[in-house]
Amino acid sequence: MFDNFWYALALTSFAGLSTGIGGLISIFGRPDSKRFLSCSLGFSAGVMIYVSFVELFAQSLNIIAATEGKMLGMVYVNLAFFAGMGLIVIIDRLVPSFENPHEIPEQISKDADNPDSAKLIRLGLLSALAISLHNFPEGMATFAASMKDTELGLSIALAIGIHNIPEGIAVAVPIYQATRNKTKAIGYSFLAGACEPIGALFAFALMSFYWSEFLVGLILAAVAGVMVFISFDQLLPNAERYGEHHYSVYGLVAGMMVMASSLIFF
Secondary structure: OHHHHHHHHHHHHHHHHOHHHHHHHHHHOOOOOHHHHHHHHHHHHHHHHHHHHHHHHHHHHHHHHHHHOHHHHHHHHHHHHHHHHHHHHHHHHHOOHHHOOOOOOHHHHHHOOOOOHHHHHHHHHHHHHHHHHHHHHHHHHHHHHHHHOHHHHHHHHHHHHHHHHHHHHHHHHHHHHHHOOHHHHHHHHHHHOOHHHHHHHHHHHHHHHOOOHHHHHHHHHHHHHHHHHHHHHHHHHHHHHHOOHHHHHHHHHHHHHHHHHHHHHO
16 A cells, blocks of 8 residues: 555646646646636546545545444444545634635726736736645545545646636736736746645654554545535535536536546456
8 A cells, every 4th residue: 555655646746736827828828728627627526426425434444344334334434424525624624714715806807907016916816825835635535545546646637727717816816916926926836736745744753653454545535525515615606606517517527527537447
């Protein structure tokens, strides 16, 4: 299991530092492409929802039921699943809604021509802090899944990486508008994703201290809860918000189809 350490850490780092891709897009691309954002967020949600119920929840139940029995195993798995959701709820409560990192704040467009650069810098830094809080448990989730199953970890890392791109835009745009410094804007967007590999190292330390198949099963169920909550609470509503309804659904279905295909052929 621990032979996958470097692979799992690399995947987690890729997923977290995808915020930097959002920073690059915000400076050199078109962050206002609503259809692109809508499809991307819908695609990420599709992958997360499909893999959570078809792979993570099912694997967790198989692992725990092998030692605890099916009935008690189902109890443990569901408790861990909703505990994962509860973790994200607690984090969301700690972060003001207008700084929610899964959204591209409306303040960006409103403040784009605002000469008050201090206000814009504060917005960017607060967004970076909020993203860091959210990325820590995501890093734990990606790492734990990658240690258990490398192919599953790759799918999760891609999904989280896609949904991290808008987060990077949320950090980079206000900082660039305030400073006109491309390096600083992109640098902060990369830095915002650094908590993801830190979360991976924390998960590794936890797994090294106490390792068992039962713990792996609980982590997988909690990961499923985290991803399902993020999908329904943030990704799908914002996919609808940033584009036409059909584009978010197209992205959702495409994400599920890609995930299903990977499970069938790989």
